[in-house]
Amino acid sequence: MRTSTVVIGAGHAGLAVSALLGERGIDHVVLERGEVANAWRTQRWDGLRLLTPNWLNRLPGLAYDGDDPDGFMTMPEVVGFIDRYAAAVGAPVRTGTTVTDVRAVDGGYRVTTDQGTWDAPTVMLASGAFNLPHPPAVAADVPASVETISPLDYRRPDRLPEGGVLVVGASATGIQLADEIHRSGRPVTLAVGEHVRMPRTYRGRDVMWWMLETGVLDERHDEIDDLVRGRNVPSPQLVGTPDRSTLDLNALTDQGIELVGRLGMVRDGVALFSGSLRNVCALADLKQARLLDRFDEWARETGVDGEVEAPHRPGPTRVPDGPRLSLDLRSGEIRTVVWATGFRPDYGWLQVPVLDRKGRLRHEGGVVTDAPGLYAIGLNLLRRRKSSFIHGAEDDARELTDHLAAHLGA
Amino acid sequence: MATSETPTGNGVNVQALLDARAALVDAPEAAEFTWRATNQWQHGVHSRSTIDGYFGLGADHQHRSSWEFDADHPLVFAAEDNGPTPVEFVLVGLASCLTAGVAAVAQNRGIKLNSVKATIEGDMSILGILGADPDVRNGFNAIRVKYDIDADASGEDIEALVAQSQKRSAVFDVIANPTNVTVEVN
Numbered sequence: 183m184r185t186s187t188v189v190i191g192a193g194h195a196g197l198a199v200s201a202l203l204g205e206r207g208i209d210h211v212v213l214e215r216g217e218v219a220n221a222w223r224t225q226r227w228d229g230l231r232l233l234t235p236n237w238l239n240r241l242p243g244l245a246y247d248g249d250d251p252d253g254f255m256t257m258p259e260v261v262g263f264i265d266r267y268a269a270a271v272g273a274p275v276r277t278g279t280t281v282t283d284v285r286a287v288d289g290g291y292r293v294t295t296d297q298g299t300w301d302a303p304t305v306m307l308a309s310g311a312f313n314l315p316h317p318p319a320v321a322a323d324v325p326a327s328v329e330t331i332s333p334l335d336y337r338r339p340d341r342l343p344e345g346g347v348l349v350v351g352a353s354a355t356g357i358q359l360a361d362e363i364h365r366s367g368r369p370v371t372l373a374v375g376e377h378v379r380m381p382r383t384y385r386g387r388d389v390m391w392w393m394l395e396t397g398v399l400d401e402r403h404d405e406i407d408d409l410v411r412g413r414n415v416p417s418p419q420l421v422g423t424p425d426r427s428t429l430d431l432n433a434l435t436d437q438g439i440e441l442v443g444r445l446g447m448v449r450d451g452v453a454l455f456s457g458s459l460r461n462v463c464a465l466a467d468l469k470q471a472r473l474l475d476r477f478d479e480w481a482r483e484t485g486v487d488g489e490v491e492a493p494h495r496p497g498p499t500r501v502p503d504g505p506r507l508s509l510d511l512r513s514g515e516i517r518t519v520v521w522a523t524g525f526r527p528d529y530g531w532l533q534v535p536v537l538d539r540k541g542r543l544r545h546e547g548g549v550v551t552d553a554p555g556l557y558a559i560g561l562n563l564l565r566r567r568k569s570s571f572i573h574g575a576e577d578d579a580r581e582l583t584d585h586l587a588a589h590l591g592a
Numbered sequence: 593m594a595t596s597e598t599p600t601g602n603g604v605n606v607q608a609l610l611d612a613r614a615a616l617v618d619a620p621e622a623a624e625f626t627w628r629a630t631n632q633w634q635h636g637v638h639s640r641s642t643i644d645g646y647f648g649l650g651a652d653h654q655h656r657s658s659w660e661f662d663a664d665h666p667l668v669f670a671a672e673d674n675g676p677t678p679v680e681f682v683l684v685g686l687a688s689c690l691t692a693g694v695a696a697v698a699q700n701r702g703i704k705l706n707s708v709k710a711t712i713e714g715d716m717s718i719l720g721i722l723g724a725d726p727d728v729r730n731g732f733n734a735i736r737v738k739y740d741i742d743a744d745a746s747g748e749d750i751e752a753l754v755a756q757s758q759k760r761s762a763v764f765d766v767i768a769n770p771t772n773v774t775v776e777v778n
Contacts, residue, residue: 408723410723410724410725410726411723411726414726443770443772446770454769454770455770456770457770457771457772457773458773459772460772460773460774461773461775504772505772507769507770507771507772508769508770540725540727
């Protein structure tokens with residue numbers, strides 16, 4: 183089969199691209215291994231809600247129109263939102279179609295699937311940034327008596343063995359899982375490396391409102407000093423809950439969760455934690471203060487000061503005096519280890535030489551390097567800080583489809 | 593030990609160490625030591641550390657003299673190479689500690705040392721400290737120490753000396769195990 187553009191993945195990003203290709207009358211197909219919004223349906227834990235408030239969730243041609251603009255969507259609500267979007271824009275989605283091979287051929291690319299082959303001059307990789315868990319190398323050294331699980335397989339606490347849980351990683355995923363697992367009566371120890379601290383609300387407004395209004399979310403990939411670092415910053419310690427509460431390390435400490443340093447090594451069954459806990463917390467406190475300073479400065483300069491509550495600063499992260507440096511995983515204290523250590527895209531089917539030595543896609547703002555007609559969307563800080571958020575797809579999709587259309591026209 | 597002399601002549605006063613152990617078991621607070629150094633920035637990435645005193649046995653002590661150590665970074669780091677690189681001091685600390693341990697354990701076991709030489713290497717990818725690859729750690733990814741030991745003992749006994757030295761080495765422990773580190777600004 184031939185078409186102008188093959189879009190791989192019918193998540194929010196692939197569908198946003200489809201909508202804009204449709205507006206331009208560019209013939210295309212959206213290939214989806216499962217159903218629309220597949221990862222949101224099948225690879226998220228039951229209690230997860232979006233980190234972005236409803237009013238911010240929009241895609242090209244569809245804004246949130248429900249009655250709870252300050253709420254946070256549950257996963258079924260996200261799936262419903264994306265399903266409605268696919269229908270509204272009439273996306274030509276082929277569900278149940280798994281891409282097995284993409285390679286360069288004369289005039290473009292050949293996309294092989296378990297349902298047939300497409301040839302197209304342009305391909306949009308919209309297959310997601312969170313396909314594979316990324317446990318640390320030390321995961322191989324955890325004793326077999328301890329269960330290990332990634333957030334992609336985790337559903338709810340009661341499926342874990344009774345007993346203690348070591349959650350490794352203190353990003354949004356790590357703190358949320360630590361919170362709900364500890365509440366289930368399984369005592370949690372949380373291994374904390376570098377992290378990003380953020381209050382859910384600041385001066386009465388959601389932190390995402392501040393991030394949007396002050397331009398943080400719109401910072402571009404070509405304006406950021408250290409893109410390697412920028413693309414590797416852990417997701418902020420946020421949770422979307424109906425009461426808009428802040429879930430930071432202090433809140434976890436108050437619950438009785440024990441903080442330890444970054445997991446450095448498992449030796450002879452004993453987990454060893456870095457002595458850097460105090461410093462990573464100090465770094466996160468300082469960085470949060472700089473972010474709030476920036477919000478306050480913007481509020482003063484724009485005259486918003488009078489419309490929001492007075493500035494305030496969260497207290498410093500409370501670090502135990504002598505955090506535990508080792509934990510014997512053979513003692514029975516810990517029954518489960520949860521690897522909240524990030525995710526990676528899966529390009530196992532991509533037979534175009536566009537990956538760097540670490541398996542990352544080489545691209546300039548989603549325009550894949552040395553592969554004319556090949557594009558990517560939905561990756562962390564692809565073109566802007568908001569690129570990995572649902573509402574971040576629109577600007578990226580618009581600019582990338584501009585580029586793609588010019589390539590087709592050339 | 594039958595005698596407080598040092599019959600094997602390695603120059604370690606083992607009896608004093610054994611006496612100290614016996615005394616400190618009943619006075620653990622006296623066993624608490626605090627080691628100290630000060631470090632003064634010079635220029636560029638060159639700094640000078642001074643070591644002159646420490647706390648232990650319930651009191652402050654002075655070394656016989658004050659020592660200064662310059663640390664810098666090599667020319668390939670676009671620095672002036674006024675002294676060893678800090679990580680090289682770490683290697684020195686480990687080797688010095690292990691060698692002291694070899695001598696002390698040999699003394700205690702009645703083994704005469706003729707010569708002890710350690711060669712120490714630490715491997716590091718500087719992608720870590722350059723912030724160029726978040727998966728690469730800043731510090732050493734491996735440290736190797738090789739001993740050439742000539743002693744009046746079997747090969748097996750010499751192996752046992754080196755093993756026991758590692759088991760009781762402060763610096764080996766510092767490097768091989770985590771330590772809580774606090775850095776504050778006055």
